[in-house]
Amino acid sequence: MILAPMAGLTHSALRQIVFGFGGVGLLSTEMLSARSLPSESPRVSPYLIRTDLEKPLSYQLLISTAGDIAQAIDALHKLKADAIDLNMGCPAPAVGRMGAGIRLMEKPEEVRLIVGEARKRTQLPLTAKIRLGMELDEQKLKDFCTMLEDEGIDILSVHARTKKESFARRPRWEWIAKVKEWLKIPVIANGGIFSVQDAKICLSVSGADGLMIGRGAVTKPWLFAEIAREVYGCEIAEPEVSLPLVYGNFIDLLNELFRPEHRLGRLKQFTPYFAQNYQFGHNLATRVQSSKSVDEARERAGIFFENAT
Ligand SMILES: Cc1cc2nc3c(=O)[nH]c(=O)nc-3n(C[C@H](O)[C@H](O)[C@H](O)COP(=O)(O)O)c2cc1C
Structure with missing residues (x-):
């Protein structure tokens, strides 16, 4: 199970609390601009401050062009990242204007270059986080996902909504089952998991290899521990919550x-x-x-x- 990257939320303080309860397998930073990352100070920047307790920690890059990969990956190696995630799902207009986030799903040729370049430059697990697309288009989604796999992405997280679909809409976990069928790499289901029951249903509908949880883990930082115990049968202490x-x-x-x-x-x-x-x-x-x-x-x-x- 993975803590979803969330701007303003998945900083060191929240990560330590989530990790303290247990059950989570991989923590995440929020999205980090590939262009400005090399000039940020790891001791001062609230985006980069981390303690030894937060491990393994995946760093998420917000990127729009392959030209920015080299310096960003060098910076992440210096920061001792445990994994590198590429943001291909953020629908925010400001991110779209940079040509980043979900806009990348409209630029598969640029993404091929970005992933290919990243793959050449790091041995770390290289992951990508996508949505279902700008709109539902099965063939386009399949082509995009298989391209990511072919270029060397190790794990794919899928937020089961299109660009325009808001949090009010039920996530389309059944679409994750399609992605899972197309790929050999692990596929992680994301979106709308707020309880043990949600986790069970999501896993059974999607057949996903794992879960990525965002808002549910901010509300209940012990949610991973509950799911680990009750869904995955892990022997960890029942969370005691005050x-x-x-x-x-x-x-x-x-x-x-x-x-x-x-x-x-x-x-x-x-x-x-x-x-x-x-x-x-x-x-x-x-x-x-x-x-x-x-x-x-x-x-x-x-x-x-x-x-x-
Ligand atoms: C406040 C907020 C900030 C977010 N920031 C990011 C981000 O930096 N990178 C990213 O890939 N997704 C970001 N997301 C999307 C989440 O990672 C996740 O895909 C989405 O919230 C659905 O999962 P959930 O239902 O478990 O929250 C953000 C979501 C929220 C609510």
Whole structure:
């Protein structure tokens, strides 16, 4: 099971908490611009700060042209990446304007060059994360996936939605079964897994070789541990969860790891997901959202936890 790359969310603090509960096999950074990566400082950049606890860690590259691969991979080798993922699924307009993310699925010839160049330059596991496409087109998707495999991608993660399909729509796990049929490499199912039950259904519908979980693991950083125990039969401890302790630990880690200006924004991004564990969690999210400092947010959250059932 893999922690999905998520901008603003899958930084060192969240990764440490997820890893602490166990069950996850591979952690991820958020998407990192291949062009600016070489000039980022690993000691200061909130995108790159990591501890020895977060292992194995996959670094995701946001890239639009093969010309940027060499310097990005050199940088990732220096950072001691354990795997390299190529983002081919992000639908954000700003990313599309750069010709990156899901736009790459419209440029298979450029992608062939990117993957071929990356494959030449690294021995690390090289993975790609795609969506189903700009729209549903089975032949186009098949050609794209087999091209990725032929060029040397080791594992393919598939977020089972097209570009335009929002999170409100049910993910099309049955399409992952098609991808699985076309390829020999492991195929990982992504999208809409929030519980043990979801994991079971997704695996049975898709036949995937593994699961990648994003938002569900932000809301419940212990979700991998639950799935590992109940779906994969792993012998790991049943997660003991105290929500106030998890939240407090997250704030402590933000304070420990990041410069002051990088803390509050990340707490505000995390809180709406975590607040879903409470029936009236929107009260927690709005109180933290309007906080002017991490200390104020912590105090407000403390009051919420005292009154929450
Ligand atoms: C806030 C947020 C940021 C995301 N950032 C990235 C990213 O940096 N790279 C990426 O490939 N996908 C990104 N995604 C997509 C997720 O990796 C994942 O494909 C998607 O959320 C579906 O999985 P889920 O239902 O388990 O959350 C992001 C999603 C969210 C909600």
